[in-house]
Amino acid sequence: MSTIETITLPNGKTYEQPTGLFINNEFVKSQDGKKFPVENPSTEKQITEVYEAGEADVELAVEAAEAAFDDWGFGDSTHRGRLLNDLADKIEEHAETLASIESLNNGKPLSLARIDVQLSADCIRNYGGWANKIYGDVVDSGSGYFNYIRREPIGVCGQVIPWNFPLLMFAWKIGPALAAGNTIVLKTAESTPLSALYAAKLAQEVGFPAGVLNIVSGYGKTGQYITSHMRIKKIAFTGSTATGRHVMRAAAASNLKKVTLELGGKSPNIVFEDADLDKAVEFANLGIYFNSGEVCCAGSRIYVQEGIYDTFLEKLKARAEKNVVGDPFDENTFQGPQTSRIQLDRILQYIEDGIQGGAKVITGGKRVDREGYFVHPTIFADVTEDMKIVKEEIFGPVVTITKFKNVEDVIKLANDTEYGLAAGIHTNDINKAIHVANKIRAGTIWVNTYNDFHHNVPFGGFNQSGIGRELGKEGIMEAYTQPKSVRIKLDI
Numbered sequence: 001m002s003t004i005e006t007i008t009l010p011n012g013k014t015y016e017q018p019t020g021l022f023i024n025n026e027f028v029k030s031q032d033g034k035k036f037p038v039e040n041p042s043t044e045k046q047i048t049e050v051y052e053a054g055e056a057d058v059e060l061a062v063e064a065a066e067a068a069f070d071d072w073g074f075g076d077s078t079h080r081g082r083l084l085n086d087l088a089d090k091i092e093e094h095a096e097t098l099a100s101i102e103s104l105n106n107g108k109p110l111s112l113a114r115i116d117v118q119l120s121a122d123c124i125r126n127y128g129g130w131a132n133k134i135y136g137d138v139v140d141s142g143s144g145y146f147n148y149i150r151r152e153p154i155g156v157c158g159q160v161i162p163w164n165f166p167l168l169m170f171a172w173k174i175g176p177a178l179a180a181g182n183t184i185v186l187k188t189a190e191s192t193p194l195s196a197l198y199a200a201k202l203a204q205e206v207g208f209p210a211g212v213l214n215i216v217s218g219y220g221k222t223g224q225y226i227t228s229h230m231r232i233k234k235i236a237f238t239g240s241t242a243t244g245r246h247v248m249r250a251a252a253a254s255n256l257k258k259v260t261l262e263l264g265g266k267s268p269n270i271v272f273e274d275a276d277l278d279k280a281v282e283f284a285n286l287g288i289y290f291n292s293g294e295v296c297c298a299g300s301r302i303y304v305q306e307g308i309y310d311t312f313l314e315k316l317k318a319r320a321e322k323n324v325v326g327d328p329f330d331e332n333t334f335q336g337p338q339t340s341r342i343q344l345d346r347i348l349q350y351i352e353d354g355i356q357g358g359a360k361v362i363t364g365g366k367r368v369d370r371e372g373y374f375v376h377p378t379i380f381a382d383v384t385e386d387m388k389i390v391k392e393e394i395f396g397p398v399v400t401i402t403k404f405k406n407v408e409d410v411i412k413l414a415n416d417t418e419y420g421l422a423a424g425i426h427t428n429d430i431n432k433a434i435h436v437a438n439k440i441r442a443g444t445i446w447v448n449t450y451n452d453f454h455h456n457v458p459f460g461g462f463n464q465s466g467i468g469r470e471l472g473k474e475g476i477m478e479a480y481t482q483p484k485s486v487r488i489k490l491d492i
């Protein structure tokens with residue numbers, strides 16, 4: 001059986017989807033021939049099957065990545081940069097197909113998938129620019145010595161990515177790792193393997209050397225082969241805090257590979273009385289309902305100052321009810337389905353918990369009556385801070401809203417979490433904005449905006465939201481290079 005399949009998109013167009021594992025620059029079948037089904041979450045129907053990597057396949061991928069490392073990591077860095085730029089160009093050339101694959105497999109609206117594709121190209125291009133600008137330092141370490149510090153790649157990196165932004169998380173992972181000279185064994189999420197495989201085909205076309213990028217599709221088990229592999233030198237993981245713990249344990253129990261983690265969140269989005277109310281409503285809406293709420297930094301706890309609470313709630317309800325929920329291929333759609341049945345069930349369970357606990361559903365609170373994993377945008381009011389729906393990451397279009405009195409109150413409420421990924425602050429008072437921003441324990445603070453990224457701005461978590469940063473200088477220099485100090489005793 002072949003490792004390429006012709007797939008017909010909902011708009012009638014067809015494209016060639018690689019379904020093999022991508023090892024040593026080839027799409028190959030798994031050693032044991034095993035495959036798993038990939039589903040369209042809008043229709044609950046199977047799209048295709050892709051090959052599933054077992055331990056032997058991960059081993060082959062690691063061998064290929066090891067063999068490629070010396071030339072890639074210590075070869076011509078300008079060439080590395082050029083290849084990353086070429087890949088970014090190719091992604092742009094294939095933007096509409098990639099966006100369609102993303103909508104088909106993840107369920108996100110085509111209009112938003114197009115933005116993901118552009119951001120993915122931007123990220124890879126940005127790190128392509130870094131490739132030949134990674135250099136070390138010479139330090140004064142006493143007379144009689146010459147001491148220089150090199151920044152070297154780490155080696156074979158394992159990367160495990162989630163299903164909420166399949167292509168963008170692929171780009172965030174491979175861009176900096178490859179630019180710095182590492183080679184990669186990457187696992188996509190079981191529910192969304194398609195766009196990364198397509199992008200791998202583009203990498204093959206632009207002439208990436210064999211073994212530099214390897215993709216092993218599979219379930220959590222495949223992830224474990226990576227996290228516990230004795231010759232993988234680093235693991236970069238994005239996903240749940242629970243799985244993040246497994247990743248760290250596996251790294252510790254195997255070869256103490258380096259670990260960076262981008263995990264969950266329960267981010268506060270704070271609206272002060274002096275905010276521009278309509279803009280704050282827009283960013284509250286975007287903060288929680290963007291990408292069906294499947295966003296690690298979703299503004300899932302809204303805090304509104306008491307003087308505007310009633311008006312804000314009314315406006316947010318009206319705004320949420322205007323979001324078009326439906327077919328991702330319809331250009332008007334803002335919110336598609338949740339990405340999997342498991343995720344749908346998880347969200348419905350949280351909604352049930354909220355209702356049982358006495359929280360009040362202001363709007364939504366149920367599944368959309370149609371095929372596919374659609375959930376109505378949901379607002380819970382009358383919540384208490386100890387409720388599960390306020391404490392735990394729901395990862396769906398469900399937000400809680402709480403009234404607060406003053407600055408000191410809301411800082412306490414905002415920080416009352418085990419997470420610390422992001423926060424939003426809406427105010428027209430710059431002094432208040434900076435005061436609150438400095439007090440909140442989170443890796444990213446958005447003021448008068450939300451879910452607002454740039455490839456130069458590092459992103460990552462305080463507390464249990466993660467370890468390390470992606471994007472920006474930190475996302476490459478700290479995450480994917482290691483300093484080597486060379487201390488030479490001179491005979492002078």
Ligand code: NAP
Nearest residue numbers: 161162188189190218219220223224239240243263296395
């Ligand atoms: P998950 O288990 O953390 O999955 C993330 C990735 O890790 C997937 O590729 C997954 O593979 C893989 N994986 C699972 N178990 C593993 C293990 N023991 N060792 C190594 N890799 C492993 O997340 P999930 O179960 O899909 O979703 C659960 C919750 O995680 C969501 O409700 C949400 O709260 C959170 N989440 C957060 C993010 C984020 O961006 N921070 C993204 C996704 C989910 P499989 O897909 O094959 O299981």
Ligand code: MG
Nearest residue numbers: 190219220221
């Ligand atoms: Mg899983």
